[in-house]
Amino acid sequence: MNQPRPATRSRRLARWVDDRLGTAYLATKALRKVFPDHWSFMLGELSLYSFVILVVTGVYLTFFFDPSQAESTYRGSYEAMRGVEMTAAYRSALELSFDVRAGLVMRQIHHWAALLFVATMAVHMARVFFTGAFRRPREINWMVGVTLLILAVFNGFAGYSLLDDQLSGTGLRIGYSIALSVPLVGTWLVSLLFGGEFPGPDIIERLYVIHILLVPAVIAALIGVHMAILLRQKHTQFAGPGRAEGNVVGERVWPTYAAKGLGLFFLTTAVLAALGGLAQINPIWIYGPFDPAEVSAASQPDWYMGWLDGAMRLIPPWEVRAFGYEVPNPFFPGAVLPGVTFALLYLWPFLEARFTGDRSEHHLLDRPRDRPVRTAMGVATIAFYGVLFLAGGGDVLSTTFGVSVNAVFQAFRVLLFVLPAASAWVAYRLCRDLAQRDPAPADDGSVAMTALAGVAEDGRDQDDRAGHDGPEAQGQAVGKHH
């Protein structure tokens, strides 16, 4: 470890590349980036890793999966389904599970990774929300993040709808009916999407292109944008000794942070591999091939669709009828609710700025307790969607606890409003108490003064223009460019 390094082959290669691209300058800059450290800053990273795993396992699945609704017969090694007529999609998914070596592990890792992808994204978003990291100048990245969440949820749905088993067919049928319920254009919409009336001849092939190409490409591009903006704006940090609005206190990317990050990637993959091997998920051979005249009781979607499923169940039997036209009931929980949800998410940074009148730049994070109103609203939101999520399993709860379905759903309808209000109140009081007992560490004034003075003097972000913070690095940069 301590010997002087000889001009190894790798160094010669690096030199070769540098001669042609001048990479040393950029690479140095990247290695020297400073990142503040906090456990909660890892959540976004986990999301990124899950996406990488989705792509790797997904590509493997594409080699064997056949996204076709053509009639086909299973002849593989799973006894119970041998000789059964089914679509090629379902047949190839069965083959992936029983006849392709390592196919089942890959399928299950893919599915577990999808659950983790959306989960870590949602929790990451909650972190950003409760700490106020979405405030100026980070509104754009907040909106990029909301878009990523929508795409991830959508692609997950598209993914498990491909297999054409009983569960996925039921999900698609509900999706079809929601699209059909859209005023004016609903009937056209479903005809163009499904290629005709449900189940339509084309939906699986189309979802396939969307699932493996379109949405992942957009997600990858947006992740790139997300990271680029993060690098440009630098990470936020919590207040503390030496930390101020004008500086970033943390570890350099290279080598420790990078090594830990890479290690974390391997650990994430390890957990998903263990789940993929040991924890059965989406056992399509139990659900059977899709039959539009049958549905299994207690079908539950993936967790990230649960809130929509719950809303579909909790809504009272209302619809709008006028002048011989109608807006059917599923439109409200199925289209209006997600529309409003995501619109509010997109707009939140601007709404908050308007309410608080605070439009200044922030790089220091809030402690949730110091922003009791925001925290209470966030908690209420989580409670609201949490109740919807639980209502998605209302029938299961009813049979498990022997309570009538009717009672369960009436209770959920009350809870849907009472629980958010109550939890908001509790959160608000808790924040006030906590904040009183433990006042906020202020922006470290001394540092702030020098940091701001530094900015004021040369009027510029030294680091980002020249690319470096150490004197010797500065020298290199100059040498490179002149």
Next chain:
Amino acid sequence: MDDIEPAATEEDAAPRAAAGERVVIAAFTASMAAALALAVVYWRGGQAQLEGVLLAISLGGIGVGMVVWAKRFLPSGEITEERGRMASTDDEVASFTHAFEQGEQAIQRRALLLKLLGGAVGALGVAALFPIRSLGPRPGRGLFDTGFRNGTRLMTVDGRSVRPEDLSVGGVVTVWPEGHVGEPDSPTLLVRVDRPELFRRPTRTQWTVEGIVAYSKLCTHTGCPVGLYQSRERLLLCPCHQSTFDVVEGAKPIFGPATRPLPQLPLGLNQAGELVSTGDYREPIGPGFWNRRR
């Protein structure tokens, strides 16, 4: 500026380092062993659980090794960097504007040209939307009609016709119009209730035969098959969102999100004593849509 410190102080450095190195060595070795075992398992035919576990160990070994390595042996310590500001200075904005507006010749009708460019691009965009039409047929009468006609025999999934006596009291069976068995838009439920005298409006009793009533099996909420019949309460339950329909009262929804009754199919008997429809449903079956009542 370089306030990076070595990971450990002098006196406890050696034993800790040795322990750390042992962990890293163990982790990487375990990883390698698991990877080899994984290859063997795959080679010998594969086994999902083992594959998952071995993959987890080989990945986890690398992960643990790297994290321990990073934490124990790589420099740690905080660096303070200035953040700089986001917005550009006025000078920079000015020089950008200058650079951007370079080189335009004096044109007299600049506004007009810009509008035309916008118009051309817009028109192209609109034209590019038209091929979307190729994705599917015009929504036609299919949403309104099913295969039932006057005199169509009702067939079960295995293609047999149904006589009233085939249905036990409290029993249900799913049928399709003859020639359309299994088609997704016409599954229909035949229900034989125990006490036909309970039938009341909006059930049309003249459309029932010997206590047998036929309703569309597709839920009026989002079209799931309404598969569960509780014969004691004479209720049909939809498993998707728990809409509940009262069989003796025109399959009117009494619970859940469904807003409309399941449409009733007019039933009759043919000369052979088989159940037939005496016409199609009088309204579209399944989930609602904008112009459903047109």
